[in-house]
Amino acid sequence: MxxxxxxxxxxxxxxxxxxxxxxxxxxxxxxxxxxxxxxxxxxxxxxxxxxxxxxxxxxxxxxxxxxxxxxxxxxxxxxxxxxxxxxxxxxxxxxxxxxxxxxxxxxxxxxxxxxxxxxxxxxxxxLRAAAQPETQMHPAFGFAGMIGKSPDMVSIFRTLPLIAQNHSPVLITGETGTGKDLAARTIHENAGRARGPFVKINCGALPETLLESELFGHLKDAFPGATENRQGRFRLAHNGTLYLAEIGDLPLALQARLLNLLDNNTVYPMGGTRGFQVDVRVIAGDHRNLEQMAEQGRFRKDLLFRLNMVRLHLPSLRHRGDDISLLTEHFLHKFATGFGKDIPKTAPETLDLLSTYPYPGNVRELRNIIKYAVNVCRQHQIQPDDLPAYLSRKVNPAAGAADPDTQPRPVPGTVSGTAQHSAEEAATWAETEKQMIIDALVRTGGRRNKAAALLGWGRSTLWRKIKQYQIQ
Amino acid sequence: MPRKILIPLYGHEVAPRFDLASEAAIVSADHDGTWGKKIVVLAQVSAEKLCHMILTKDVDTVICGGIEDPYYQYLNWKRIRVYDSVIGPWKQGVEQLLNNKLYPGAIVGQQEESKSNGR
Missing domain, CATH: 3.30.450.20 (PAS domain)
Structure with missing residues (x-):
């Protein structure tokens, strides 16, 4: 030139x-x-x-x-x-x-x-500039954003880099909220194809016809309404990773197509006969027992065997021992910094309460609990009263009927203390929050400014939530 | 004493990478300009093994393509003259060396064989 x-x-x-x-x-x-x-x-x-x-x-x-x-x-x-x-x-x-x-x-x-x-x-x-320092990639008690020090998690942190380095399909199992998405992304980011795309699709979020088009793409006029060619997620993930969340929701017909694709790495879009060679690493995730689903005929056994080449099972939070306190400190630091609050630690009795809760929603639930607690906390330590009321009710179901002297004393000037009593009966988080708002409004005589201040929220947040819960 | 020259090979060319060469030519050159060659197939592709061979075969000059700095410095420290980043047919590289025309980074016979070997 x-x-x-x-x-x-x-x-x-x-x-x-x-x-x-x-x-x-x-x-x-x-x-x-x-x-x-x-x-x-x-x-x-x-x-x-x-x-x-x-x-x-x-x-x-x-x-x-x-x-x-x-x-x-x-x-x-x-x-x-x-x-x-x-x-x-x-x-x-x-x-x-x-x-x-x-x-x-x-x-x-x-x-x-x-x-x-x-x-x-x-x-x-x-790639020199993109390479992160080792300490940033692998913080103490964690690996690339995943945190834990329990033996199960340490074993996973040791296994993840090895899994990342090969190109086999991976099946990630574990209860909801255990970090399957994060594990999939970690595998992608530690693999040679990290600079390629990471594409996620939730197989349970779309009806079958849409899902087929989303996954494999379609040609113009392949079906009524197909006004233009569309690349599917597989083609979008070419040279990268495709994460199929809730793989158990994939209809049987599409399971056969997926199996065929995994065998010959060729995508055939809907309405087309010409295939497109793709180089995609497939990671699948599900919270259900896929073996049981296969026995019941709801999941193809051959697809299960194909995906099961590398299996990663994430333990539930209640089986992770000290990880609860570790994660609590992590989320506390994260949200306190984010919300500009000075809450350096959690009270020991709060930690006791947190460590006995069974966490059906696992790490995601713990994160939301701490986020809530940081929001409502008005001191320099997270107290048990700062936690959502349903937590203490589930941990100690007899608390409502127990001697009132043994119940936690409401903290004067806070909503959570007073809300707790009336919210004991609330079945869900939304109901608890709604009850808190009502309590705050009752206490302040319906004055929203004061109620918002009492809740530790902005006026607009309170207004939005009043509208959301249709509180008159 | 005749000169002993080692050239990592990639077909008929000087291997573009010292550490990835699977064979090497060992040339013994007399003062009158005549030379003979021996092609050695390496059991393992490795810069360390190649350095070991250079030392054990009493090689005094290496003609190679890309070489990592630690190996370059090591061979220099062992008093071995290294002509690196040489591109082109290895035999022409030897001829140029014996005629005192070779230098690091030289492109020898670039328009003929290099073109035909383009991959």
Whole structure:
């Protein structure tokens, strides 16, 4: 590209623009190659990465300039055809300064309408800047955002990096709120395909026909209302990871299609006969017993065996021992900082109460409990009275009938103390909250400003919740 | 004493990566410019093994492509002359070395064989 006049991009803007002006300013290394993989042009970022100038690189075999492992061993170029999308590989290269650099290479094939290869565009991302410090990736008592120190969790933290490094499908099981989504994302982020897309779909959230189109895509006019081609989630997740949440809700017909896809890595959109090769890692998650569902004929056994190649079971919070206090401190710090409150710790009796609760909603429920407590807490410690009332009721079902002297004393000036008594009967969190609002309004004689202050909320929050609960 | 030169190979070319070469040419060159070669297939692809072979075979010069700095420094410390980032057919690289025309980063015979080997 020594002559600017010879390399113009025309037809897109009002006047032709210089290709160098476009490509040289792009921070990702881009290399344009001919069909024999000889370099025709590389941008400034590619020059900086490899140590070779555009002129030196011109007409050279790519593997001599970009000395990447992927070009020399099992080159992915052979996998590219008009029916495949770009191929992404994690690799390393040695540049002219004798540095070994971790890179992610995306190879895009350029084909004419007859399917003849015209050339390639290789985009090379330098992964040095993206690499997080080890301490940030793996905080004490945790791994990449997951927190715990119980033996089960420590074992999972040891296993996760190993699972991440292979390409097998993964089945994540565990009760609701145990962190299946987080585990799926952690696997993706610690894998070689971390820079690729992470696409999630909840199989239980869509009816069967929509789900099929969402997963596999459709062609225009494939069914009434299909006014344009649509790429499915599998194609969107190409070179990345697809997380199928609540896989047990996938209808049997789609289970067969999914099995077929896992076997030959080809997506056939609805209404189409031409397949599209995808490179997608599938992670499935469910809170139910899939083996039992398979026995009952509600889940295909062959799909279960295919997904069950790598199994990760997340323990429920009540079986994680000291993790409850660890997570409590973590969420307390997080929400207190977020809400700008000075609540450095939790009272010992609060921790006792929290550690005896069974947590049917697991970590998600604990997080919401602490979020609520931080919201209503008006001291420097989370007291038992700051916790949602249903918590103490479930932990001690006889509390309502017990001697009043043994009941926690209401803290003067707070709603939770007074709300607790009347909210004892409330069955759900929403009812508890509604009752708290009513109590606050009764105490303040219906004055919303004072009620909001008493609840520790803003006026607009109280107004919204009054409307939400239809309190007259 | 004849010169002993080692060149990690990638087909007919100098291997683009020192650490990924699976074979190497060991050239013994006399002062009159004549030279003979021996091709060694490596049991294992490894920069460490290649360094070990360079030392045990009494090699005094290495012609290679990309090499990581620790290995480059190690070979220099062992008084082995390393011509790195050399691109092109390995035999022409040897010829240029014996004619005192080779330098680190040299591109030898680039327009012929390099093109034909483009992958």
């Amino acid at each position: 020594e002559n600017h006049c010879q390399h113009l991009i025309s037809g897109l803007l009002d006047a032709p623009v210089s290709a160098e002006a476009v490509f040289d300013e792009i921070p990702t290394a881009l290399i344009l190659l001919d069909a024999r993989r000889q370099i025709r042009y590389m941008n400034r970022a590619a020059s900086a990465l490899t140590g070779y100038s555009t002129q030196e690189a011109k007409n050279m075999a790519c593997h001599n300039i970009v000395r990447a492992r992927a070009y020399l061993k099992d080159s992915p170029v052979s996998k590219i055809s008009p029916d495949t999308g770009p191929v992404c590989v994690h690799s390393d290269l040695i540049n002219r300064e004798r540095q070994r650099i971790d890179v992610r290479i995306t190879i895009i094939g350029l084909f004419d309408p007859d399917g003849r290869c015209l050339g390639y565009v290789d985009a090379i991302e330098d």
